[in-house]
Amino acid sequence: MSVPAFGLGTFRLQGQVVIDSVSTALELGYRVIDTAQIYENEADVGQAIAASGIPREELFITSKIWVANFAKERLIDSLKESLQKLQTDYLDLTLIHWPSPDDQVPVEEFMTALLEAKRLGLTRQIGISNFTIDLMKQAIAAVGADNIATHQIELHPYLQNRKVAGFAQSQGIHITSYMTLAYGEVLKDPLIQQIAERLHATPAQITLAWAMQSGYAVIPSSTKRANLQSNLGATTMTLSDADMAQIATLDRGHRLTSPKGIAPDWD
Template identity: 35%
Template sequence: MATKIPDIALNDGNTIPQLGFGVFQISPADTAGSVRTALDVGYRHIDTAEMYGNEAEVGHGVRTAGLAREDVYITSKLNNGAHRPDDARAAFQATLDALRSDYIDLFLIHWPLPTRYDGDFVATWKVLEEFQRDGRARSIGVSNFQVPHLERLAAEADVVPAVNQVEAHPYFTNDEVREYGLNHGIVTQAWSPIAQGAVLGDPTIADIADQVARTPAQVVLRWHVQRGDVIFPKSTNPKRIEENFRIFDFELDDAVMERITQLDRGESGRQGPHPDSFDYLPD
């Protein structure tokens, strides 16, 4: 029997597959083939972004996999250089054109950039609300938003983000942001779910993997699943793509879950930049 990926309900009435395939840092030349491999394995959610430079290749991979567009959930994200409303509108249309689709399942503000654009990510968010109203974005959300950013949206905007995609893994559980999401109906998507590979050699993870006869990556991804996170591991290795998919036929007990959670190092465990200061704009 084929593995059924759980769907998670969003606050807008839509659902999102809990496991996806990420294409961050996958070159355009390798993207279409990797996407086809993932779809052949059984993935039905692809996560890309304008800044990754491979949206067109994601679209090509989906089309050549022989699946109907409505059978594949696609997430993309707004380029950091396109936060001004008219720029955001043009960038969003460019995403649809690159994917060769008249809609996207989920579109996110990639970074809040509070030190850019006079800190006005609310105006950018209101443009995403337009995309949802006209049906070109089925769901909208944010990425790398901290609690104060989310509180500002709650006070000044009309739509609550459906998801918040943030760094989260055993070394940086990001509990404050996750807790806010749980309390306000915002699903957490975890990027860098294995801490860019840093947790895979951890003695605790290795010990648990031996106990449950799974790989360290499968153990960590399963931990995310049981916490309720949406995840999208990435790889160009077909064996690894399949391995990361096989995480729904075992469970971790409460004691094991807690052992992994206790690996949290707080801010020192963060692998990526801090959203309060990250200000990268593409050339």
């Protein structure tokens, strides 16, 4: 099993907006959908998937366990609730969304419970999200690096997260980049725009191609058909070594997501 390089994110999208986004994406050929318990859109995503008529085995569905459901007596039940909302018997990938605030639930407890969910067939693969190197080490100690399919982190040209990504990769743990377009900030970057112009591409395509060429999976979201279609074009683009090296210089440690009371002390 592996994590596909390109998919659709659904963060901040709810109701008819997310139904339309997922429906359009599936129609355009997307087959990877990323959601989470805390997005409160799993039922909407499930509705769009069911209505698409696409066979389940052709899809790759990811969701994430919220911090309130980390206790071992709660985690599996909460995952079963997610499955009901998503109208599926299993997830392809289930992630721990954030570390437990103040270590209220030990890493070993929730990782072991998540591994049990995998053994029960509720999820094909498991992984983590928003972990520091120390927390990754604890997760590896709990379930083994082989059982951690991916680590999903904020990663874009302005926050290249090299320490965390490097450690994960040294352990054979794949990286999924979220917020790859930095809420659109990097699309205005003169360097990205210059490369895009030269290659007759959009800044979004260049940024997504950069992440995938770096070895990361990406899950951009959009509510516009034209953007969903255009983003797909990134999967067939190749940037030169010079382009990749230039984009590497944009790193400035510019973090956009760090919720108070939940975010760890970042590396």
